[in-house]
Amino acid sequence: MSEFDEETKQKVLEKLATKPWSTRDLAKVLQMKKKDVDKICKELIAEGRAAYWSSGSTTYVTTKEKLEEMEEKRR
């Protein structure tokens, strides 16, 4: 059972759809606690709605669709 409501998760998901984010930056932009953003991102990843994307040196979180777009660019 999630400790976050769907509205909050949706708010995070909308931002994730714009580009890959580090959770630290995402927390600043959404004016939320980083710990909460981390938890929400992990839940969204577990649900298959978000995914990790690695630039090689840093890991970001984004939506599955954006991830495919980023990987396509890399190819």
Place this chain on the structure above:
Amino acid sequence: MSDEEFPLLSELKKGPWPSFVKEIEKTAEHKPEMKDLLKQLERSYEDKITYWKHGGIVSVKGYGGGVIGRYSFLAKECPGVAEFHTMRVNQPAGYFYTTEALRKICDIWEEYGSGLTNMHGSTGDIILLGTTTHNLQPCFNELAKAGFDLGGSGSALRTPNACVGPARCEFACIDTLELCYDLTMSYQDELHRPMWPYKFKFKISGCPNDCVASKARADFSIIGTWKDSIKIDQEEVKKYAEQGVDIKARVVNNCPTKCMEWDEEKKELRIDDSNCVRCMHCINVLPKALRPGDERGAIILMGGKAPILEGPVMSWVVVPFIKVEPPFEEIKELAENVFEFWDENGKFRERLSELIERVGMMRFLEAVGIEPDPRQIKEPRTNPFYFWKEEDLKPRTDPWEIWRKAEKEM
């Protein structure tokens, strides 16, 4: 390879000891591109400069850590090492392998990499030296099939490391292997997906001998210790003395806190455990006679690191004693509080020790929920004027009372 071709490297083959040049030459016999590695090295020795570029962005799918990009400035001259990436493979706790597992790793590396390895890196990982970007993913897939995972690199949790602990050492006060495995499994995201200000290292030593040098290198050192008294077997002490061990000179005089006494007549060793700092020196010299006590746990120190920003820093005692029992909840709760505080407040490329220096130990302790304790000293006391006696603490006489009394008497 002829010594005329690589005169400087040939100097490093002389003598009876093993030589990395000889090993690279052997590899070059069946992997001709390794000759380019010798060529680049010779050029580096001539010009007294490295020709490796720093870093680069390479990874395998889903993992941000574990691969260190390495490119050559001499790509045209030495095409065989134009891309020479390193893979860090997570070592088993305590470095225990079957010969079969080692052969498997080597076979994979022969196929997808240079065949050169470095057992082990200073973080503890198995270091596989030199592969191309194209071979990274298939190599990772094969390693995963064989039951091996990549370790940490970049701004992530680095592969937790532990000494051999109770598996091979009589002094181990805690199960370093189980704790190392537990931390590795608990923090897989933190290990594989770099999202922190900089690197973070756990190192676990079973006793204060600290064989993994955790207090000099780890942000979070867990070192086995004991709370009660050192166990003494006076019969064994006598035997050591009879065999010619000069206990006064080798043990008592070398005790850093001078908490030991040697009775030459009775051949008896006495220890004032309240002043013992668990340095292990006496136990190391007389292992059959002295043993760590029975009430065992760990001391947690934080903030050790090698140079980069503010120079090398030795760790600082944060938790003087903690029980180390599965599922290690207390240790993990503390570690997670530290991750959170550092992640929120650390600047880019700021290690934990630098953050503590910047914000102060008081604020750090408050944030991670630890009560201040006199044992959390940064350095041992060196000023002798700090010594005091109980009566020193009594309120001093008001000088005005003395002066008024004197005035009345006059």
